Amino acid sequence: QAKSRGRNGYQFYSRDMDGEGVERLRMEALLRRAIERQEIFLHYQPQVEIDSGRLIGVEALVRWHNPELGQVSPVRFIPMAEDTGFINQIGEWVLFEACRQMVRWDEAGLVVPKMAVNLSVRQVERGAMAPLVSRALAATNLAPRRLQLEVTESVIMNTGDALAFVHELHAIGVGLAIDDFGTGYSSLAYLKQLPVDVLKIDRSFIKDIAVDSDDEAIAIAIIQLGKSMHLSVIAEGVENEEQAAFLLRHGCTRAQGYLYGRPVAPGVLLEEWGNEKNERHEHAGRETGT
Ligand code: C2E
Ligand code: MG
Ligand code: MG
Ligand code: MG
DSSP: OHHHHHHOHHHHHHHHHHHHHHHHHHHHHHHHTTTTTTOEEEEEEEEEETTTOOEEEEEEEEEEEETTTEEEOHHHHHHHHHHHTTHHHHHHHHHHHHHHHHHHHHHHTOOOSOEEEEOOHHHHHTTOHHHHHHHHHHHHTOOGGGEEEEEEHHHHHHOTTHHHHHHHHHHHTOEEEEEEETSSOOOHHHHHHSOOOEEEEOHHHHHTTTTOHHHHHHHHHHHHHHHHTTOEEEEEOOOSHHHHHHHHHTTOOEEESTTTOOOBOHHHHHHHHGGGOOOTTSOOOOOOOO
């Protein structure tokens, strides 16, 4: 009897699903308390001008370290936070913390020109984002031009009132970058209407530069598109000199990636980039300082 039940594929299947479901519920419950328990924090990755190696900004990247689960990747918990709606609390915390950090660096003598903060679709579609941005800037006294929000093409295309949202941001004076550009389905005609400042070439097109001529062609096309639309273009995921040289040769002067630095704790960024110690290649160490 027991044996025949054991062979029943459906029972095995449903038991596995239960296990996964329980695990997910547990993680969701832990995530809900993550902010109050101070398990959520930010790391910052440098963005540089390729030829001079000068620091032009940083991107804030959220981190979650839970005593039971260990380090959980944002690729895993951000979608979960979006499903549960908890992304709004996380997103608000990230925005305020990123602005506060800019002020702390200013006070410590490191002026980071720009802070880039990622937004997810759930935050934008609520329609509460522009007032939140204004509050974060007012609370920290950060100049609007020093904040840049990153959204993917799918955020733009899936937000009913994206046009209004983007114009509100523009009116406040904060910048807008299209993240992972080239991987989504945004219409160029639509994009043209938006006051976008920056296109970020997705890492997937940078990865195989010098290996895959299709990827090279796409990277070049995005650089050209940015030029003709008067947008600034930055490449993400730049890991080696060959990629950097290729980008420079084709007119992309800005980059972000392990070649210039991993995402690091604020104190580490201060150590590495404070005191005008901006030589290149000294910043490609491992992600440290949790
Ligand atoms: P993203 O916004 O495209 O961020 C870039 C990701 O690429 C980061 O992963 C970064 O650590 C990684 N990266 C940077 N340079 C290199 C490189 O040279 N090589 C490789 N292999 N990877 C590189 P991370 O930190 O795991 O974040 C993953 C994604 O999670 C982000 O992609 C973003 O979509 C999301 N995310 C992170 N923080 C936030 C946040 O505060 N809010 C929201 N809504 N999403 C966030
Ligand atoms: Mg990003
Ligand atoms: Mg990106
Ligand atoms: Mg990406």
